Amino acid sequence: MSTGAPRPGLPDSAVLARQVTAALAAAGHTVATAESLTAGRLAAVLADAPGAGGVFLGGVVAYATEVKADLLRVDRALLADQGTVHPEVAAQMAEGVRARTRATYGLATTGAAGPAPHDGRPVGTVHVAVSGPDGTRTARPEPPTDRPDDIRAAAVDAALRLLRDQLRPDG
Incomplete structure (x- = not known):
């Protein structure tokens, strides 16, 4: 039976997913994901965590601007004015x-x-957000390199950290 404790050799994202899954389960809470940049990687790492079936409801990969607007209800005027890469x-x-x-x-x-800028934002620009009972918070992590895999991995880790910090604000 898993306690959510880190195991040696697991990537940061897997450790973070175990931590947030354990914290969500302990509190009786659930989570869902909305991804553009990470294309489902965040959902995958959450789904791989032990106990995910009790806390992870699912996710939306919203690559297209229209999907963001239609399915996730992102304001069309915001998308037209600022583009999709915005906090x-x-x-x-x-x-x-x-x-x-x-x-x-x-x-x-x-x-x-x-490999090219998106909506006028330079490669490596990342925004993550968590929305919950206490409101919505955003963060702008700084990926370690400009390699797409590193940028996506940094986004996944940052999103999980943001949720972990929301679940354990004093820890």
Whole structure:
């Protein structure tokens, strides 16, 4: 039986997913994901964590702007004015998936993984958000390199950390 404790050799994202899954389960909470930049990687790492079946409701990969607007209810004027790589877009994606799935928490990622800038934002620009009972928070992590895989991995880790910190604000 898993306690959510880290195991040697697991990537950071797997350790973080175990931690948030254990914390969600202990509190009787659920989570859903809305991803653009990470293309389902966040959902996959959450689904792989022991106990995920009790807390992870599902996710939306919203690569297209229309999917963000239509399915996640991201404001069309915001998308037209700022593009998809913006902290408020991440916030609205998190809020949208939370509302659509009735999850306790919504977790979102958006950004520019390259090889070229996206919506005028340079490669490596990342925004993540968590929406929950205490409101919505965003973060802008700094990926370690401009390699697309590193950018996506940094986004997944940052989103999971943001949720972990929301679940354990004093820990």
